[in-house]
Amino acid sequence: MTKINKNKTARSCALSLVLVLLLCFVIRLIWYTKYDVPYKNFKDSEATAVPLFIALNEKIYNEVHPPSGVKEIDKKEGVASVQHGVVLYITYKMENPDVDTVLNYYENLFLSKKWEKYKKNTNDNVYYHETSCVEVIAYKNDQNTYDLYIYHDYFNQPFSPTDKNIPFPPIGLYEFGESQYVRCPPFLDSP
Secondary structure (H helix, E strand, O other), X not given: OHHHHHHHHHHHHHHHHHHHHHHHHHHHHHHHHHHHHHHHHHHHHHHHHHHHHHHHHHHHHHHOOOOOOEEEXXXXXXXXXXXXXXXXXXXXXXXOOOHHHHHHHHHHHHHHOOOEEOOXXXXXXXXXXXXXXXXXXXXXXXXXXXEEEEEEOOOOOOOOOOOOOOOOOOHHHHOOOOOEXXXXXXXXXXX
C-alpha cells in the first residue's frame, strides 16, 4: 500500500512540476509578446531618430554664432543610456569678454530672433523657440569657459518614437526607473 502511495505522490509531484513549468512558459510568452516586442520596436525606432535629432541640433548650432573674443574648444553629441533624445554640448573659451557680456550677448541674440527665455528661476539661461532649446551655462572661474547645450523636445518631433504603445509596466521598468526624456521648453511634463 505504501508503494502505491509513493507512486501517486511521485506522479503528483511530476505533474505539478510540469504544470508549473508550463505556467512559467505561458507567462513568459505573454510577457514577450505584450512587453518585450513593443519595447524592442521602440528602441529600434529610436535608433533611427537619433541622426534626425543630431541634424536638428546642428542646424541650430550653425545659426548661433558666439560673440567675438570667444573660441570653441570642444563639441560633442550626448545620448545617455536611459535618456531619450540628443543634446549637443559645446564648450567655449572666453578670451576677451567676461561672463556677463557673454550672457547679455546670447540674451540679445535669442530675443531678437523671437525666442523666449525660460523664466522658472532667475539663474536659468535657457532660450526656446517652438521645440528647440539652447542653454547657456557660463562659469565665473579661472578657466573662463562657458557651455552651450542645444536640444529639441523629444515628444514633439514627427519622427519621435513614443512609449505610449508599451503597456504597463512602463518603459521605466526596462530601464530600471531611470528613463528621462529631453524636453523643450524644459518645464514641459512628459505625456
